[in-house]
Amino acid sequence: MAQQPGAQADAGETRPVCVDDLRQSAAARLAPAVWDFVAGGSGTESTLDANRTALDSVSLVPRVLAGIEKTDTGARLLGTSAALPLAVAPMAYQCLLHPEGERAAAQGALAAQVPFVVSTISSRSLEEIAEVGAPLWFQLYWLRDRGRMTELIRRAEQAGCQALMVTVDVPIMGRRLRDLRNEFTLPDWIRCANLEPDGLSAAHAHRPSESAVAAHTSIAFDSTFGWSDVEWIRAQTRLPLVIKGVLDPRDAETAVRLGADAVVVSNHGGRQLDGAPASVSALPWVVEAVGGQCQVLMDSGVRSGTDILRALALGADGVLIGRPVLWGLSTAGARGVAQVLSILRTELEEALLLSGCADLEAARTLRTLVAGARG
Template sequence: MTRRSAAAVDATPTPPVCVQDLRRSAAARLAPAVWDFIAGGSGAETTLDANRAALDRVSLVPRVLAGVEKADTAARLVGTSAALPLAVAPMAYQRLLHPDGDLATAEGALAAGVPFVVSTISSHTLEEIAKVGAALWFQLYWLRDRGRVTELVRRAEEAGCQALVVTVDVPIMARRLRDLRNGFALPSWIRSANLEPDGPTAAHSRRPGESAVAVHTKTAFDATFGWPDLEWLRGQTRLPLVIKGVLDPRDAEQAVRLGADAVVVSNHGGRQLDGALPSITALPQVVEAVGGRCQVLMDSGVRSGTDVLRALALGADGLLVGRPVLWGLSTAGAAGVAQVLSLLRTELEEALLLAGCADLAAARTLRSFVSGMPG
């Protein structure tokens, strides 16, 4: 029998064992400008970096002798049953990452048993994505044309979406320096399928030193969006209403007063106000402010099952996961998305067992310390 050489052994592909492995794969596959578009943050990327650092400062105190052999990760998020306390965050223009774009992401979410939040500026229509069969929520940006807002809400209802997620932290798109340096614009074959299905828009016009996507956003989005508009929206639909982009507990309280079913503690993954508070740091005060009157979700910086457990221990009901899903999508389409979510499930199950928790309710009773202070 011929022995395999060391070189042959080294050439054998190693399957990813954590989502960071897929990050490296995605970075190697994607064009530099596309990688910068999904990986970058705003300004000096202070908040982008702070999200990760803040999560790493959360230490958990595991329980022992709990007699737990298997951990239950099932959750109910805003009325939707989920195999994990996770939903796939809304992310724009996913065909930049893979030809199947949002359809592949929906397929991966379906395989993992978690909701997929469809972006207003998805690169497939809401109706096309709904045919995949995943549990869908629809993310709404506030447009200058209120008639278009109403139309999108009705389409979400008719497509069977189970919640409406309103992003409230993008009155304008922040300056994302990587995109400005790259003069980033969408290729001609990428569309905002729900808004501009028939031809090129400002988002396709490349100019040095300018982000065409930011120009398009400024044209389409209404910077005057305010609480009265949200109150009006609450009266337009019976869908559960999720308010995404909350960091101040006072805003969380106001959202509850206006009928929100959930808030998402989020700084938009470090892509809006640079210097904004990390989401995990803001989370406990928001949880305290709403006092159980609505669910509290979180996003920004989540990279592992341990991160999920950290957020649960600090009071979150669930989390939205963003960039890691895109890493999986760009690497292997629907299978890559499913792989990311499977890795997070494996890590969360292990973290729960090691912390002595049989389920998510037990996770919320764990003690935590943040930078040495009791949490």
């Protein structure tokens, strides 16, 4: 169970200057099993580690004498205006980290003027989160109950969501060894608010040497989800459709052919197939495959404004931010989330200026060196 991470900082507490400061604060505040649930990956965590290694291997080649006084980080993602080329990624059960959970995180996104993606398995309902007033997208998992799927799509439309994001890389939950060792079980007070009144009995039931969250996922999710089901979803709504969890360019091409407005190059933060490539390594393949026919976003491992610039230089239209938002949420609620996003904005502004780029379009013209080869 999380401690009370939303309390105001002590008068003598140092203000964070990078997102890693908030990571350290979150690690100190959270119960070990909750921290492992947030921080861990699947298997040996090789893909989790590869995300950072690959991002750090991308060198940016700056332009000089650009005569720039200030930079513009504004973006338009799927028709949503944003102060940064990023959205807050969908993440489950955020009340584990702060009493207000997703509502507080959405307040931080609102302050930063970026989209907030509501997870199907959030611990606050879509309608509760919509009351905050942040620009919202809704993330959909493929459930065994198609009637419930239709209901969720209609609720997203009625709540004013500006896009529908379908996560396609979780036919089952990856084998997350930290959760297995901890026999991770959700406390009784955590809700799966968007799926009530079904409840979360499986996720609340302790199982020796198992993750109760994984057990609930295997019951609720349909592992036979296929491209025909994506076609069905496309036919259900006029909202922009995002396919999240694409690494192979052939899948990106199929997503575009079936009407996707964007794809997210993602390995689920290293939490699904251990041994999958780092998202940033797969990014150029996908960008080339879609050929400008849809927007391309990327997540997994993004921790700084420089990382955002790396993704832009490799062809992305923007990124999703995951764990850093949870670090901020657990440390100081909405204020902590706003701090994370403010730090990323400052870092991106400075990185653009130092690389000779006035805006995001200029950033996409930067050359890169990846593992010593010209990009």
